[in-house]
Amino acid sequence: xxxxxxxxxxxxxxxxxxxxxxxxxxxxxxxxxxxxxxxxxxxxxxxxxxxxxxxxxxxxxxxxxxxxxxxxxxxxxxxxxxxxxxxxxxxxxxxxxxxxxxx
DNA sequence: TTCGTGACGTGCA
DNA sequence: GTGCACGCCACGA
Numbered sequence: 277x278x279x280x281x282x283x284x285x286x287x288x289x290x291x292x293x294x295x296x297x298x299x300x301x302x303x304x305x306x307x308x309x310x311x312x313x314x315x316x317x318x319x320x321x322x323x324x325x326x327x328x329x330x331x332x333x334x335x336x337x338x339x340x341x342x343x344x345x346x347x348x349x350x351x352x353x354x355x356x357x358x359x360x361x362x363x364x365x366x367x368x369x370x371x372x373x374x375x376x377x378x379x
Numbered sequence: 380t381t382c383g384t385g386a387c388g389t390g391c392a
Numbered sequence: 393g394t395g396c397a398c399g400c401c402a403c404g405a
Contacts, residue, residue, distance in 0.1 A: 279401095279402065279403095282401090282402085283402095300387085300388085301386075301387050301388080302387065302388055302389095305387085305388095305400090310400085310401080311400095312388080312399070312400050312401085313387085313400050313401050313402090314387040314388055314400080315385070315386090315387045315388080315399095315400060315401065315402090316387085316400070316401045316402065317386085317387075318385070318386040318387055319384095319385060319386075319387090319401080319402065319403085320386090320402085321386050322385080322386050323403095332386085335386080336386090337386080337387060337388080338387075338388060338389085339388095342386080343386040343387070344386055345386090348386095350386080351386095354386095
């Protein structure tokens with residue numbers, strides 16, 4: 277597969293995550309057929325165009341935390357969007373057991 | 380072409 | 393809970 281296909285697969289998986297649910301980078305990687313390339317998913321998210329319609333905010337790390345610098349504008353945006361969808365934060369964390377997307 | 384750099388994950392101290 | 397080493401993979405210098 278080409279790199280472009282890889283990106284498209286990642287986009288497609290992310291677009292399937294329903295509102296109020298979250299998926300981990302590793303989970304997205306696995307569903308996209310890149311089981312051990314969680315890092316690649318993160319890198320791809322960081323390169324998304326600012327006007328993308330992808331629900332990138334529903335992708336977090338395996339510890340139930342956001343993987344952006346806590347003082348960055350993106351961090352606040354992601355947390356706010358998730359809370360508006362009903363995701364409950366406990367401090368800077370959320371319960372993966374409760375909100376993790378299970379296809 | 381090789382090397383360093385990440386929105387990561389897992390295992391272990 | 394925290395930190396570290398490795399493994400993964402695309403990308404730019």
